[in-house]
Amino acid sequence: MDRISELPKEILQRILYFLSQEDVVRTSLLSKSWRYIWCSRPNLVFSDKNVYFQGKKQEFLSVVDETLQRYCDRRLRLEDFHLCMSDRDSLSLLDKWIAELATMGVKDFCLHILRENSCRVIVDLPVVLEAESLKVLWLHYCDLGRNIPENITFVRLQLLHLKNALIVQEIFDKIISSCTLITTLWLKDCKGLKTIKLEKNLHKYLKHFTFVNNAIYRKDERNVEIDAPALEKVTIYGSKVRFHYRKLRNLNNLVERSRVLCIDAPNMECFDYTGLVVPYVSFAPTSGWSNIKLCITGHDVDGAPSWFHILSKFIHALRHSIICLKKFHCSPNNNNLHVLGQDDDVINVGNRHVVVDDLTLKIGRSSSFTYLLNGLFCICRPRYVTPHWFSQENWNKERKVKEARDFFCKIEKTIDSTGNHDIRQYLEGFTFEGFDEFLLDWQPLQVATLLESEFVEFRVRLQWSDQHCESSSKLLES
Amino acid sequence: MAAETGTPTTLTLKSNDDELFSVAESAAILSVTIRNMVEDGCAGGVIPLDNVDGKTLASVITYMNGISAIPADEEKKKSYRDKFLSDKDFETLADMVLAANYLNMSCLMDAVSAKIAQVMEKKSVGWVRRKFGIENDYTPEEEAAVKEEHKWTFEGVETDDDN
Incomplete structure (x- = not known):
């Protein structure tokens, strides 16, 4: 055989x-x-996207129904049930199936309702709240109903993944207070949610928390309190989310800003963050990566020194991990940053400089590039500075080379003309590098011969002499 | 234990063709089978792995060392696994899935199983038979009957003419 x-x-x-x-x-x-x-x-995975079922909704439903019936009748073990469908007229069947799945003790349930013609289809699914055996629940484009059950007992639930779900606050609170075993909470664009409260005593196993709030509901302010001792990875995106963590309220009067994020998670390993505000963190990732994407808006740099001050504290907290910092200009005019570059220690609050593995700067038409770079050099030691341009995907080679040359010139000018004594004293050298697609590696390049080269990506490598600074470099070399 | 003494403990594993391998205990205990042996106090001497040959064991140990060097970041572990399996042919994958099953290493087991499953994705029956060298022992009548029973599964697959 x-x-x-x-x-x-x-x-x-x-x-x-x-x-x-x-x-x-x-x-x-x-x-x-x-x-x-x-x-x-032990698992079933159905999708009506299969070509055969185009225009044959009924046949799809019977195949699902018959298969499920067979598992039921023969008492076969069924652990995962994944269903992806665009049909919303089969709600009664869905209700029946979910009830069956609950009695069969299915542990992993994923329902993805596809949107038809981009209109929002929300399937009413209160029945799912009765499936006590669930360990994993994924719901996309579903409505969990208005009737608040007396008890929700997701005592086994370990992963909750809600996308474009409509869920009233009371139901969410009941779910979240019943699932003490939860390890992963993933929420994206959930309407109806105002507050998420994760508590130390209740959610001691929570490792991954993702909260994404896209443009659709930006008007709603959200309140997130995270106090989860086992958190290892946090991903947060949402520009008008209001976060706070009670303990830290009086720690620093700078917290009294309109949008504040505080996270306490002693076991944090990897930290992924995208946002408008620089968060206050009371944790120190000891290994792994911290990927930080920060947008700078006019609002945020009103008091540039204090903004850099917060940023300095922030990356100092992350200093034992490998930090990648990406900064994006949202506002076309960041002239407020001009006040920078005079007194490093005010900005750096006496912290030693933190090694940042990669500093990616999104280059717009901003005139504040030099000032921003000066300010950043006051608080961190980037090993690499990588430029990223808006709409660079559509550029031809000539345009890209021109922009790269501009970028290299700006860097050179910043370093040569700086009044910042830090740069003068500690920067030993810098090399321009391009990514060679054939060798799959970075190579040093000459700005003068850029046009003849085959490079498609660019960066600057910086060598600093003050290696006494607290850093993750050991981690990088090991 | 490694954590107590501060020096990493090394284990010696023996394949069924009598090759010996040393591997850090912290990496080797990714295998529940090995972990149980260590916990039962069998780690002092040589740990015999009767169902794994030397070539496969060498590969599994490369994986153990590689994956345990990555901090707890599931995405990075996943990309390591993808890279690790990318150049393995089916014979090697079959050896590895058996070894992963015997060693009780669920992460490797899942990765190799998914990699083998990937070969069958959206492929016609004829293509899968040829790829794995499966001999068709159905009579034409039997085959037609099975096909009729599940006719909804034959749309949108790559045809038998593909190689």
Whole structure:
């Protein structure tokens, strides 16, 4: 017999686990020994995007219904049930299926309702709240109803993933206070949610928290309090989210800004953050990466020294991880930054300079580039500065080379003409580099011969002499 | 234990063709089978792994060392796994899936299984048979009957003519 057919049945089932329903059913035709292997795999993955079902909604529903019925009747083990469909007229079936899944003890349920013609389709699904056996719940484009059940007992729930879900605050509160085992909470554009409160005593296993709030509901202010001791990874995106953490309220009067984010998570390992405000963090990632994307708006730089002051504290807290800092100009006019570059220690609050692995600067038409760079050199030691331009994807090679040359000239000018004694004293040298697509590596380049080169990406490598600064460099070299 | 003494403990693993490998305990205990042996106090001497040959074990140890050097970042671990498996042929993958199953290493087991499954994705029955060398022992009548039963699964697949 051939090698794959010889594998033990439990391994074949594991392999089949990763296939869609049509792919797995088709294996029955491979040979006689494959005839029934697919029948009892512990997961079902259906999608009506399959070409065969175009215009055959009814047939799709019967295939799902019959398959599920077969698992029910034969008491087969079913752990995961993933369903992706665009049909909203089959709600009664969905209600029936979910009730069946709940009795079968399904642990992983994923429902993705596709949008038809870009209008919002929201499926009313209060029945899902009764599925006590769930460990994993994914809902996309669903409505969890208005009737607030007396009890929600997601006692086994470990992962909650809600996207474009409509959920009233009371239901969310009940879910979140019932799931003490939760490790991953992923929320994107959830309407109805005003407050998310994660508590130390209740959510002691929470490792990953993602909160994304896109443009659609920007008007709503959200309130997030995170106090989760085991948090390892946080991803936050949303420009008008208001976060706070009670303990820190009086720590520093600068917290009294309109938008504040404070996070306390002693076990934080990786930290991913995109936002308009520089957060206050009371944790120190000890390994891993910190990916920080900050947008600078006119509002944020009203008091530029204090803004840099907060940023300095922030990256100092992250200093034991490998920091990648990306900064984007949102406002065309950042002249407020001109006040910088006079007294480093005011900005740096006496902290040692933090090594930043990669500093990516989004270059707009801003005149404040030099000032921004000077300010950043006061608080951190970037190993690399990488330029990124708006709409660079559409540029031809000549344009890209021209912009790269401009960028290199600006860097040179900033370094040569700086009044910042830090740069004069500690910057030992810098090299312009381009990414060679054939060698798949960065190579030093000459600005004069840029046009003849094949480079498509550019950066500046900086060598600093003050290696006494607290840094993650050891981590990088190991 | 490594954490107590401050010096990393090394284990010696023996393949079924009598090759010996040293590996850091912290990496080796990714295998639940090995971890259980260590916890039962069998780590002092040589740990025999009767179901894994030397070539496969060498590869598994490369994986153990590689993945345990990555801090807890699931995305980076995933990209390491993808890269690790990218140049492996099916024979090697079959050896590895058996080894991962025997060693009880769920992350490697899942990664290799998914990689094998990927080969079958959206591919016709004929293509999969040829790829894995599976002999079709159905009579034409039997085959037609099975096909009729599941006719919804045959749309949108790459045809038998593809190689």
